[in-house]
Amino acid sequence: MIISNYPVIAILHNIRSLHNVGSMFRTADGAGIKKLYLTGYTGYPPRSEIIKTALGAEKFVLWERHGHVGKLIDKLRQEGYSIAAVENGYWSGNDFKTHLYPGKSGKFKPKKPIAFIVGNEVKGLSKKILEKSDVILEIPMRGKKESLNVSVAFGIIAYYLQN
Numbered sequence: 001m002i003i004s005n006y007p008v009i010a011i012l013h014n015i016r017s018l019h020n021v022g023s024m025f026r027t028a029d030g031a032g033i034k035k036l037y038l039t040g041y042t043g044y045p046p047r048s049e050i051i052k053t054a055l056g057a058e059k060f061v062l063w064e065r066h067g068h069v070g071k072l073i074d075k076l077r078q079e080g081y082s083i084a085a086v087e088n089g090y091w092s093g094n095d096f097k098t099h100l101y102p103g104k105s106g107k108f109k110p111k112k113p114i115a116f117i118v119g120n121e122v123k124g125l126s127k128k129i130l131e132k133s134d135v136i137l138e139i140p141m142r143g144k145k146e147s148l149n150v151s152v153a154f155g156i157i158a159y160y161l162q163n
Contacts, residue, residue: 008116009037010036010116012024013040013042013117015040016121018043018050019050019053020053020121021047022050022053025063026057028158033162038064039072040069044065069117073132082114084134084161085125085136086119086136116158116161139156
């Protein structure tokens with residue numbers, strides 16, 4: 001596996017399922033994500049549901065609880081991170097941000113440290129968070145469903161940004 005030459009971190013915001021959180025810990029470990037930030041009401045270790053799906057990754061992946069996602073985004077931007085929101089297509093067409101799609105060559109090639117944000121399983125990310133982001137990444141859906149499970153989307157984006 002080719003690991004990117006810039007740090008990749010992730011923000012898990014308002015993730016309601018502890019199983020999804022555990023899955024994202026396990027995926028973060030496998031993909032080489034530098035750190036996870038858990039914001040909003042996202043659960044955090046030690047919780048049996050997280051431990052069950054993380055399979056020990058919660059012991060190896062650096063993570064931190066952060067009380068306010070907006071302040072965290074501002075802090076990370078000051079540290080040189082580019083902010084990428086992962087969201088499905090109902091925000092496309094807005095002119096406040098460029099809407100880019102992973103998987104299409106030449107469209108999105110980060111050149112500095114990047115923090116990507118995934119949000120609530122049902123509501124996604126708020127407009128306020130999207131407006132604070134530098135880019136919105138969407139995984140194209142080719143079937144009838146409009147979205148993937150958040151932990152699956154997390155994995156696709158994590159590996160995409162690391163390669």
